[in-house]
Amino acid sequence: MKILIINTVPFMRNGISTVIMNYYDVLRKNNIIEFVINNEIEDDYKTHIESTGGKIYCWGSRNRKPISYSKKLRQLLKMNDYDIVYIHGNSSTLSVELFSARKLKVKKVVHAHNVVTEHPYIDRVLKKYFLKHYDLGFAASEDAGKFLFNQNDFIVIPNGIDMKHFYFDVLKRKEIREKLKITDDTKLLLQVGTFTKQKNHDFSVKLMSNIHDNKIKMIFLGEGELLNELRSKIKEKGLTNNIIFQTPSNDINGYFSAADAVILPSLWEGLPLVGLEAQASAVPLAISDTLDRRLNICDTVVTLPLKIEPWKKWIIEEITLNSERDVKKNQRDIEYAGYDINKNAHDMELYFKKISGL
Structure with a gap:
């Protein structure tokens, strides 16, 4: 599979980025993985991704220039035959990525990581659109899933470690x-x-x-x-x-x-x-x-x-x-x-294949 991973928080040493890197190290063994990052990336992460065959796209701050970011993301999705766009974040602001991928054949997977957001008003405004436009929802916990997906179905994929x-x-x-x-x-x-x-x-x-x-x-x-x-x-x-x-x-x-x-x-x-x-x-x-x-x-x-x-x-x-x-x-x-990274990444891969028809 060809997977585009999007990290909507700065790709520095924080919880979400660590989770992404943990899964990347397992998923990259059988898949082509590329990344879109928000504004900046830790040097060690950048070196590791590029030295293991990954590719990185960075167009500046997603938060400061969302329209420009969205246009560039849509162009990238159109030009590449991705099977999965895999979006990580905490709120309905992930609608930016979902809107960029609208009406494209790529399957849209979102992963909820937290139980609060720093943007509660925007989260409420975008929630209705968000809930209708993804194909599969993952969550780090039951509470994180309920926070982001409301009554929609989602799958808990615990934050595994190696x-x-x-x-x-x-x-x-x-x-x-x-x-x-x-x-x-x-x-x-x-x-x-x-x-x-x-x-x-x-x-x-x-x-x-x-x-x-x-x-x-x-x-x-x-x-x-x-x-x-x-x-x-x-x-x-x-x-x-x-x-x-x-x-x-x-x-x-x-x-x-x-x-x-x-x-x-x-x-x-x-x-x-x-x-x-x-x-x-x-x-x-x-x-x-x-x-x-x-x-x-x-x-x-x-x-x-x-x-x-x-x-x-x-x-x-x-x-x-x-x-x-x-x-x-x-x-x-x-x-x-249930927190073994290798088992959890294997389960994740099976879900990706199922929704992609592979």
Whole structure:
């Protein structure tokens, strides 16, 4: 099959882009894959796609110039014999892509990733058109599907991961902690995610301010629009030695190995991929009670309300330094729960073939 994947969010190190890349690495083995991206792409992603035979189209910002973007996309779809156009996003603004593909033989597949949108008014305006113009709907979770597709049918395709990439690496733990000057007797917390309101780094800053112990430090691994604001807050609270900023890395498993615990205090979210990855590496994980409960797969996960005291107590009383990690058990549990990337990508491919008549 020839598949055009469209990422409607910036193709940087965020949850949707990571999911897309995970599926790409499986689907590319038997299919021709090309990409349309929104404005920008992480250099590592670009290099990987192009070095593995993929092709990338970028026409600037989809959000700033939607008409120009839509025209170029329609021209691309007309000029290429795609079997599937596979569109990823969070709202009915995916109608832009559906409109570009109108009355063409290419089958239109949309994939819902979240339970909220930053564009609620536009989402409502476009919803009626959106619901009538796609051929197949996928969703990362039941809630994400209901949010985007309303009463229409959809298929849940869980955000799978390739578990062979996750394991406890003693050498990486030592290397990263030495690089960041983290002593062996220091508890190291990790929060992975873009610096946006959704990820709730403000809560983590308040948490660290409340703990204020030089033997407890945190890494913020990410990038995003709130970076400078976060830096200012951390400086104001005197936490510059306690919270360490690191840019997104290919070596996420190394950071899981270096950390003694991972926290995900998101204000809202479907089923974040980083939560699965943390469990696959068997690092203790705390998630907010706003997240999808299906993320609670392994015994290494605890769900907490977004109040400082329960998180503080968990970190101080429950987290131990470099405790043993039962990676094999966690990965068996994750596979049993349905989050193995290879199986899920195979199922996805079967659905593509079915609607394409191949």
